[in-house]
Amino acid sequence: MFTRNVVMKKVLFALVGGVVLAAVSGCVVAPYPATGPAYVEPYYPSPGVSWVWQFNPSYGWGWHHPQHGWHNRGGGYRGDRGHR
Numbered sequence: 390m391f392t393r394n395v396v397m398k399k400v401l402f403a404l405v406g407g408v409v410l411a412a413v414s415g416c417v418v419a420p421y422p423a424t425g426p427a428y429v430e431p432y433y434p435s436p437g438v439s440w441v442w443q444f445n446p447s448y449g450w451g452w453h454h455p456q457h458g459w460h461n462r463g464g465g466y467r468g469d470r471g472h473r
Contacts, residue, residue, distance in 0.1 A: 436460050
C-alpha cells in the first residue's frame with residue numbers, strides 16, 4: 390500500500406510537470422525573427438554615377454562606389470553614432 394501511494398505521487402508529479410512544461414514551452418520555442426539594419430533614406434543626393442546607398446557595419450549608411458569606396462563628405466547617417 391505504501392509503495393503504491395509513492396508510485397502514484399511520482400506519476401502525478403510527472404504528469405503535472407509535463408502539463409506545465411507543455412503550457413509554457415509554446416512561448417519559449419518560437420524563434421525571434423532576424424532583423425537587419427533599419428533602412429535610412431539618404432538626406433543628400435548621390436555624389437555621381439555608380440554611387441549606391443548601402444549599409445556598412447562600422448560606418449553606417451552612406452554612399453559607396455565600387456572603385457572609390459565610401460563617400461565621407463556630407464556626414465552620412467551613422468546610426469547610433471550620431472550624424473552631422
